[in-house]
Amino acid sequence: MNSIIKQELSNIIDKSDKIGVVSHLNPDGDNIGSILALGSSMEKLGKKVTILKSDFVPNDLLFLPNIEKIISVSDDLNFDVLFVLDSSDAERLGDNKRFIEKAKYIINIDHHISNNNFGHLNIVEPKASSTCEIIYNIISELNLPIDSNIATCIYTGISTDTGRFMYENVNENTHLIVSNLLALGTDIYYVNKKLYQSRSLSKTKLFIEVISSSKLFFDNKVSVAKVTLENLNRANARPEDSDGIVEFLRDTETVEVSVLLKEIETNLTRVSIRTKEYVDANEICNKFNGGGHLRAAGCTIQRNIDETEKLLIESIKQYI
Ligand SMILES: [Mn+2]
Numbered sequence: 001m002n003s004i005i006k007q008e009l010s011n012i013i014d015k016s017d018k019i020g021v022v023s024h025l026n027p028d029g030d031n032i033g034s035i036l037a038l039g040s041s042m043e044k045l046g047k048k049v050t051i052l053k054s055d056f057v058p059n060d061l062l063f064l065p066n067i068e069k070i071i072s073v074s075d076d077l078n079f080d081v082l083f084v085l086d087s088s089d090a091e092r093l094g095d096n097k098r099f100i101e102k103a104k105y106i107i108n109i110d111h112h113i114s115n116n117n118f119g120h121l122n123i124v125e126p127k128a129s130s131t132c133e134i135i136y137n138i139i140s141e142l143n144l145p146i147d148s149n150i151a152t153c154i155y156t157g158i159s160t161d162t163g164r165f166m167y168e169n170v171n172e173n174t175h176l177i178v179s180n181l182l183a184l185g186t187d188i189y190y191v192n193k194k195l196y197q198s199r200s201l202s203k204t205k206l207f208i209e210v211i212s213s214s215k216l217f218f219d220n221k222v223s224v225a226k227v228t229l230e231n232l233n234r235a236n237a238r239p240e241d242s243d244g245i246v247e248f249l250r251d252t253e254t255v256e257v258s259v260l261l262k263e264i265e266t267n268l269t270r271v272s273i274r275t276k277e278y279v280d281a282n283e284i285c286n287k288f289n290g291g292g293h294l295r296a297a298g299c300t301i302q303r304n305i306d307e308t309e310k311l312l313i314e315s316i317k318q319y320i
Pocket of ligand 1: 030111
C-alpha cells in the first residue's frame with residue numbers, strides 16, 4: 001500500500017461513523033474472514049459497523065468468531081463509507097449491489113487480477129495471497145485494533161485461499177503474517193479441524209456422485225464434472241456443498257485443467273476452473289465475462305449445463 005492510499009484510507013475511517021462492510025455471492029473463507037476481520041477491528045475503534053452478507057454463509061465457516069454480527073437486510077441502510085471485499089466487480093454483490101449505487105464512498109479491497117476498480121478508493125493487489133492478507137497489512141500499517149478473534153478470521157482467509165499454503169500465491173511474507181496471527185492467539189488445530197475435517201455427510205455423498213461421473217478429455221489433461229439440481233436433491237446437498245470438487249479433480253497427476261459446471265437453473269450454468277502449471281484460468285473465463293486469478297477463475301454462462309460443457313471444452317482445447 002503506498003503512502004497516499006494509506007493516508008486517504010486512514011482519513012476516511014477517521015471521519016466516518018456509519019460504516020458498511022459487505023460480502024459477495026457464494027462467499028468463501030477469504031470473503032467471510034475478511035469482512036469479519038475488518039468489521040470487528042473498526043468496531044473496536046468505536047465505529048458503528050454493519051457487516052452485511054449477500055448470500056448464505058457456508059456451514060463450515062459458521063465457527064468463525066463474531067459470525068453472529070453478520071446480518072442480511074431487506075430494508076435500506078445508509079453508510080458514510082462502504083467496504084467491498086474480495087469482489088472483482090459490483091455484480092458480485094447480487095441484490096446488495098444497490099448499496100454500492102447509493103453509498104457516498106466505496107472502498108474496494110481485493111486481490112483478483114480481474115478487478116475492475118469500481119470503488120472511489122481501490123486497493124487491488126493481485127500479488128496478495130488473499131484479501132485477508134491485505135486486511136492484515138491495513139490493520140498493521142494503520143495501527144487498527146486486532147485480537148485473537150480477528151487473527152482467527154484472517155488466518156482462515158489466508159489458509160483457504162492458498163489451498164492450505166500450497167499455491168503459487170504463498171511467499172515468505174504470507175508465513176510471516178501467519179506467524180504473527182499465531183502469536184496473537186489463533187488456535188490453528190481448532191480452525192483446521194473446523195475447516196478441513198468437518199465435511200457434512202451429504203457433502204461427502206455429493207462428492208462421490210459427482211466425481212464418479214466426471215469425464216476426462218485431451219489425454220487426461222482436462223477433467224470436467226457436472227453438478228445438476230438432481231445431484232443436489234439426491235444427496236440432500238446445497239449448491240455450496242460442491243466447493244472442493246474442482247480442486248480434487250485438479251489434483252489428479254495428469255490433469256492441468258479441471259472444470260466444475262453447476263446447474264443454477266435450466267439455462268444458467270456456473271463454471272469454476274482450476275489449473276495447475278501453464279493454463280491461464282482467468283483468460284478462459286474472461287471470454288465468458290468472468291474472471292478471477294491465474295490458476296482459479298469462474299464465470300456464469302446462459303446456456304444449459306450440457307451446452308456449457310461443449311462450449312468450455314472447445315474453448316480450453318487451444319491451451320492444451
Ligand atoms: Mn479471495
